[in-house]
Each structure stands twice: as structure tokens, then as C-alpha cells.
Amino acid sequence: MAHFDEKAKPFSHKWLNERMAVDTVKKVLSTEYWIPKDINFLWAMGMILAATFGLLIISGIFLLMYYQPSVDSAFDSVNYTIMNEVGYGWLWRHIHGVAASVVFLVIYIHMFTGIYYGSYKRGREMIWLSGMLLFVLFSAEAFSGYMLPWGQMSYWAGMVITNLFEGFSPTIAGGVANFPGFVEWLRGDYVPGQAFLTRFFMLHVFLLPLVIIAVIVLHFATLRIPHVNNQHGKEIDFDEAAKLYKEGKKKESKVIPFNPVFLSKDVFVMGVYFILFFYLVFFHFEFAMDPVNFDPADGLKTPAHIYPEWYFLWSYEILRPFNKDLGLIAFGFAQVAFFLLPFLDKSPVVAPANKRGLFKVWFWVMIVDMIVLTVMGKLPPEGIWTVIGLVAALVFIALFVALPFITKFEKKA
Numbered sequence: 534m535a536h537f538d539e540k541a542k543p544f545s546h547k548w549l550n551e552r553m554a555v556d557t558v559k560k561v562l563s564t565e566y567w568i569p570k571d572i573n574f575l576w577a578m579g580m581i582l583a584a585t586f587g588l589l590i591i592s593g594i595f596l597l598m599y600y601q602p603s604v605d606s607a608f609d610s611v612n613y614t615i616m617n618e619v620g621y622g623w624l625w626r627h628i629h630g631v632a633a634s635v636v637f638l639v640i641y642i643h644m645f646t647g648i649y650y651g652s653y654k655r656g657r658e659m660i661w662l663s664g665m666l667l668f669v670l671f672s673a674e675a676f677s678g679y680m681l682p683w684g685q686m687s688y689w690a691g692m693v694i695t696n697l698f699e700g701f702s703p704t705i706a707g708g709v710a711n712f713p714g715f716v717e718w719l720r721g722d723y724v725p726g727q728a729f730l731t732r733f734f735m736l737h738v739f740l741l742p743l744v745i746i747a748v749i750v751l752h753f754a755t756l757r758i759p760h761v762n763n764q765h766g767k768e769i770d771f772d773e774a775a776k777l778y779k780e781g782k783k784k785e786s787k788v789i790p791f792n793p794v795f796l797s798k799d800v801f802v803m804g805v806y807f808i809l810f811f812y813l814v815f816f817h818f819e820f821a822m823d824p825v826n827f828d829p830a831d832g833l834k835t836p837a838h839i840y841p842e843w844y845f846l847w848s849y850e851i852l853r854p855f856n857k858d859l860g861l862i863a864f865g866f867a868q869v870a871f872f873l874l875p876f877l878d879k880s881p882v883v884a885p886a887n888k889r890g891l892f893k894v895w896f897w898v899m900i901v902d903m904i905v906l907t908v909m910g911k912l913p914p915e916g917i918w919t920v921i922g923l924v925a926a927l928v929f930i931a932l933f934v935a936l937p938f939i940t941k942f943e944k945k946a
């Protein structure tokens with residue numbers, strides 16, 4: 534039977550502590566959650582992502598007050614009502630649009646930091662897997678959001694992406710069930726229409742954010758036991774280091790508490806980030822808005838060149854050079870390859886890529902290849918661009934096929 538002090542004032546610290554163990558929760562999540570000293574500003578990206586997601590939710594709530602999920606009025610509710618009639622509606626829209634684009638830049642920096650320092654190994658596999666799940670969920674969230682203004686690119690990107698699933702129909706038909714009208718089932722119609730817009734609206738404002746919040750909690754939970762990695766991949770005895778810190782031997786200890794020491798540094802990096810962020814919001818918001826999407830959706834007028842937002846271009850370019858079925862397989866391979874990274878990298882070495890022989894070459898070729906894929910994805914599929922795109926897509930696939938061999942060799946070396 535728990536002990537309660539009847540004289541404790543309701544909602545006082547003692548009263549809450551007896552009922553909810555607030556001191557223990559604070560210790561576990563904050564003042565005794567230990568962070569290695571040997572890290573740099575790149576380790577602030579996780580908190581920046583959490584803050585940007587918060588901003589997306591807040592700005593999204595304001596937009597939701599005026600947005601109308603109807604094929605007849607969605608375009609005007611965004612481009613006229615929110616942008617011209619509602620006080621500061623334009624500001625919330627620019628914040629939402631810029632955050633949706635910038636969040637992917639930060640996600641890629643966060644992912645590549647993890648790859649560079651080998652932060653997906655030695656007990657950190659679940660951090661990586663939950664992170665990749667967040668990547669897929671954010672992609673679905675961005676795609677569903679892109680449909681909502683019901684402009685030309687919303688409509689035609691929706692058409693092109695759902696068309697891809699035509700490749701799935703025979704597979705399902707031949708395998709599990711007869712499902713010839715899979716694409717129509719997805720759209721709720723023969724072409725994107727009201728049913729399509731309503732379901733993407735539901736996904737964007739309700740189901741996906743809910744799942745994202747749950748997976749962010751999971752991602753944080755997976756960090757608790759292995760702790761974050763450090764710049765040199767050194768194995769730290771966190772109990773020993775924490776003991777030294779608590780004894781006052783702060784210099785000798787290899788760790789600092791998350792709150793207040795690390796958090797203050799996080800907040801500093803976040804401050805710099807938000808200065809740049811609001812600079813974009815006020816002066817260069819157009820980079821996050823496709824001009825083609827300022828024309829209302831028209832099912833009878835296909836845009837000359839259909840392409841996705843910049844953050845999807847690399848995977849789009851992996852799909853595009855091949856025929857439909859092969860393209861879909863290549864696209865699936867690209868997504869699964871990143872998920873499987875902790876298991877494809879056969880070396881137990883946790884160290885920065887520049888100290889890992891062939892892996893260093895692998896890492897930088899992968900970065901350059903993804904940049905080339907991104908650039909090619911934006912260009913029309915003509916002449917030399919098609920060839921470069923095909924070569925870059927093949928290099929990407931080859932890199933992931935080669936990874937287990939490269940890293941196995943590293944182990945023996």
C-alpha cells in the first residue's frame with residue numbers, strides 16, 4: 534500500500550510526487566538522461582525535427598479552420614480565402630509550406646549523420662528502424678498534404694502515383710486475391726475526384742499525424758537504453774560516467790545530463806535554425822510552392838512535365854528510367870535498402886565513415902549519387918538526361934548490393 538501524506542497540499546510537489554512519481558519521471562527523461570560529451574551540432578537535428586513537427590501541427594490547425602475539403606472549393610479556400618481574406622492566413626500557409634519542405638532537408642541531414650557515424654549499430658538498430666518508419670510516414674504525410682490545394686500538380690501527381698499501383702494488381706491477383714480494380718479502389722473513382730480528396734484529407738489531418746506522434750514516442754524510447762552515439766563511436770559505460778558526474782567529477786566524466794546542459798546547446802542550434810527558417814518564410818517562401826499548383830486542377834489538361842517535390846526526386850528518378858514493373862521493383866528496393874542498413878552493414882566497427890576504409894568511399898559515392906538522382910528527377914526525361922538518370926539509378930542499386938561485401942571485408946581487415 535502506497536503511503537500518502539494527508540496533510541500535503543493538493544497539487545503541491547509532494548502531493549503530485551506521491552501520486553505520479555514526478556521526480557522519478559523527471560530524472561529518467563531529463564536530468565539523469567545522459568548524453569555523451571563528444572558530439573557536435575549534428576546531434577541537435579533530432580530536436581529540430583521535433584520542433585518543426587510541432588510547428589507543422591500548430592500551423593496546420595490554423596489552416597484547418599478555413600480549408601474546405603471539396604473538389605469545388607478546396608482551391609479557392611486555400612488560394613483566396615486563406616491567402617487573401619483571413620488575417621495572417623498567408624503567414625500560416627507559408628510557415629506550413631516552408632516547414633513541410635525544410636523538415637525533409639533536416640530529416641536527410643539526420644539520416645546521413647546516422648549513416649556517417651554508424652549510429653544504427655551496436656544496440657541502436659531499433660532507433661534506425663523507428664526512424665525509417667518516420668521517414669515513410671512523413672513522406673505519406675507530405676504527399677497527402679500536397680493533394681489538398683487541388684491544384685494542377687496535386688491532381689496530376691495524385692494520378693501518376695496512384696497509377697503506379699497498376700503494377701500491384703496482377704501480383705495480388707496472381708497471389709492472394711483477385712483484385713483487378715486496385716487503382717480504382719485506391720482512388721474511390723476512375724480518376725482522382727471527391728472520394729480521393731476526402732480520403733487524403735482524412736489521412737493528412739487525422740490518421741497520419743496520430744501515427745507519427747506514436748512513432749516519435751517509440752523513436753525516443755528506443756534511444757533510452759543504447760543512448761546516442763558519439764563522434765568517435767567510442768563505447769561508453771554510462772553508469773560509471775553518470776556516477777562520476779553526480780559525484781561532482783564533471784571534467785572526468787564522459788557524459789552530461791540532457792537537461793539542462795545538453796538542452797541549452799540544443800536550444801542554441803534551434804535558435805540559429807529558426808532564424809534561417811523564418812528568413813525563408815518571409816523572403817523566399819516560393820521555393821516551397823510549385824507555380825504549376827497555382828492553376829486549379831483540370832483533368833483534361835495534363836501539365837507538360839509532371840515531377841514531385843524536391844525531396845522525392847531521387848526515388849522518383851530510380852523508378853523513371855525503367856519500364857513500369859521493373860521501375861516499381863527498383864523503387865521498392867531503394868526504400869527497403871535504407872530500412873535494412875543495420876543488417877546490410879556487416880562490419881561491427883562503429884566509427885565515422887572517414888575512418889572506415891572502403892565504407893568511406895561507399896558513403897560519399899552514395900551522397901553524390903543521390904544528388905545526381907535528385908537533379909535528374911527534376912529534368913525532363915530526354916536525351917543525355919535519361920542516360921545519366923539510368924546510370925545513377927543502377928549505381929544506387931549496385932551500392933546497396935555491394936554493401937555487405939564491402940563491410941565484410943572491412944571486418945577482416
Ligand code: HEM
Nearest residue numbers: 576577578579580582583644647652664665667668761762
Ligand atoms: C522525423 C522525425 C524524427 C524525430 C523527431 C527524431 C528525433 C530524434 C532525436 C531527438 C534523437 C536524439 C538526438 C539526435 O541524435 O539528434 C534522434 C536520434 C536518432 N535518430 Fe531520429 N528523429 C526523426 C527521424 C529519424 C529518421 C528519419 C531517421 C533515419 C532512419 C532517424 C534515425 C536516428 C538515429 C540513428 C539516431 C541515433 C543517433 C545517435 O545515436 O547518434 N531519425 N532522433
